[in-house]
Amino acid sequence: MQEIFIDKYIYLSMALFIIGMVGVMIRRNAIVVFMCIELMLNAVNLLMVAFSAKLNDAAGQMFVFFIMTVAAAEVSVGLAIIVMIYRNTRSIDINVANKLKW
Amino acid sequence: MIANLPNYIFFFLAFIAIFFAIMVITAKNPIHSCLYLVLTMFAIAANYVLLNAQFLAIVQMIVYAGAIMVLFLFTVMLLNLNAESEPVKSNLMKFAGVIVGGTLLLLFTAALRKSIGDAEPVMNVMPMQIPNHSNVGLIQNLGWVLFKDYVFPFEAISILILSAMIGAVVLGKKEKMQISE
Incomplete structure (x- = not known):
């Protein structure tokens, strides 16, 4: 009955990943850039779950589980850094934080 | 019609996910971006259900759409960024x-x-179709795999979360001296 093919999922996660990448390139608000990175992580997670379901192997879903945990840790530290940047410069424009750029 | 139902559901969810993902990167207001991203996460969670990965669908809703996006919304509201005067690229x-x-x-x-x-020649060995009798995504099976083969990563990730928590607290603490100048 179920007639879903894996290539549809590849196209969908490809589109989501590229939307997130374009968002990272065209936005200057640090929080929106961060959200676009989350979108890219989600696209990869979707692809992993699709292949895990297709190959009948639980390893892919375990990896998605660990990616979600790492993403949660990353978000907590990253948002703390953004709050620190805002507190010191009164702005979250990513072009303000270019001191480390050579 | 009924046999094609998963396909229609998939196209509907894919449309929702891509539409709201585009809204995330085009919305001017960061709060709107955040809320659109929650809707995208829900569409992806529904896709997980469609793929028979119920455990990950629930985790996606709780961790991503619940915890992480609430953290984002808190930060956006804490920094009072809902002004429309945000910098835009050329x-x-x-x-x-x-x-x-x-x-x-x-x-x-x-x-x-x-x-x-x-x-194409090996397609007979590995068909593109996703089997519908797959039960790898159920909680019982994933629990077996997690606590048999992935015990060490599971324990290591708890240390990672602990260090992230300590790092967030240290970073968020008020400084005695200003770093900016």
């Missing part, structure tokens, strides 16, 4: 970004179609 940069994204999409699509064409 139109040239936006145009260049969209061109780069479109080119990459074209490249990926071409590579995928080529590889699927090359894989």
